[in-house]
Amino acid sequence: MESARITIFDTSLRDGEQSPGCSMNVQEKVRLARQLDRLGVDVIEAGFPIASDGDFSAVQAVAAAVPRPVIAALARAARHDLERAARALEAAVRPRLHVFLATSDIHLQHKLRISRAQCIDQAADSVRLARTYADDVEFSPEDATRTEPEFLFQVLEAVIQAGATTLNIPDTVGYTVPSEFGELIRNLRERVPGIENVVISAHCHNDLGLAVANSLAAVAGGARQVECTINGIGERAGNASLEEIVMALRVRTDRFPYCTAVQTEELYPTSQMLEEITGIPVQPNKAIIGRNAFAHEAGIHQDGMLKNRLTYEIMTPQSVGVPDSKLVLGKHSGRHALSLRCEQLGYHFERRALDEIYRQFVVLADQIKHVHDHHLLRLIRETCAESPAAPGQVEPGQAAAQAAAAGDSSPQSLPAAPEDFSVVGLRSVHGSETLSEQEDYLWGV
Ligand code: KIV
Ligand code: ZN
Secondary structure, eight states: OOOEEOEEEEOTTTTGGGSTTOOOOHHHHHHHHHHHHHHTOSEEEEEOTTTOHHHHHHHHHHHHHOOSSEEEEEEESSHHHHHHHHHHTTTOSSEEEEEEEEOSHHIIIIIIOOOHHHHHHHHHHHHHHHHHHOSOEEEEEETGGGSOHHHHHHHHHHHHHHTOSEEEEEETTSOOOHHHHHHHHHHHHHHSTTGGGSEEEEEEBOTTSOHHHHHHHHHHHTOOEEEEBGGGOOSTTOBOBHHHHHHHHHHTTTTOOEEOOOOGGGHHHHHHHHHHHHOOOOOTTOTTTSTTTTEEOSHHHHHHHHHOGGGTOSSOGGGGTOOOOEEEOSTTOOHHHHHHHHHHTTOOOOHHHHHHHHHHHHHHHHHOSOOOHHHHHHHHHHHHHHSTTOTTOOOOOHHHHHHHHTTOOOTTTSSSOOOSSOEEESTTOOOOSSSOHHHHHHHTO
């Protein structure tokens, strides 16, 4: 049986751009939109045309440059906003108008200063107007998760009758939790007349760090579109991260029998491009695309990785477009990875010599945070000088060693490109020959 398809709605160019420091000019938006197209997202929300002339032009340019995906433009529930959004989308092959109006009492009373009855009328009137410009109209009740459920159901019923084709449920302030959000989606499906004819969407913010978990709970509850951003950029703590949602769906098909059209190998290139455009660095431990997402430092983990990558990796780095995993040499590393890096630098040591190098290495790694190849080479030379006839030491690969000692870290001279640390390249790994299974495990501790 074909698994249900989840529509991936990328809002990096709109909600993502609302993140401090993430604003993009027209050229940058078009460049990222083309990459989002390569990534295979279904919908690109290109901007909020009423917000500025730049945003208007960006939506126009994206609509003209990227014909395959649906191109969405955001508008408040007001005539002028809708007219402007519709004009910006004129060149789009598949335009979508995305109308929003807050529905929580907090927003109605303090921000909009309208009654619930006025809210229902304004929402329905705007959707009706939007339908005169586009067949594809999405409605978002802003702050839905803090809206009284019975009132939310009434608003949704009214906008369905007015012609909305997608109902997006925003957790605008990142307040909900997975069990509650999943239940809300299930309740909508039971309680809102006509909802079976529209697509339910989830739009989660990350204020409590739950945006991805909430989005997945929504999918399990019946949502068939998720709104998300590359690198999780967005207002305040950000939006649900696209790469995390897509890979959770892909890795855990046993729990989430759904598919997306995303080419996952494009996730890392897309993340890198966004980082380059905005200058906002991705946190190193960010799931899927952070620089440590496939880096292993602990000896036990490195040993496991060298024996079988399944021990510590639940997806391959290549499946998300990362070139390879890394074993980083640091104070938690073990002999297995150390001996391998020595070999890649041109030195093969037998057991006793390796023990000595390892002892010295741990002392050094305890003192300095980052062990580079040149530290390792100096340590090797010093250890070898103290016991020149170290049993089992094999002739070093002089060219590689000299190049590394001289600070030449180009890939031609070394098997793995060194970074901030000495990194063991996994491509050249053939498995360990000298260390017994259990002993190596214990040494790794
Ligand atoms: O978070 C939010 O409520 C929004 C809406 C405009 C969809 O971004
Ligand atoms: Zn939002």
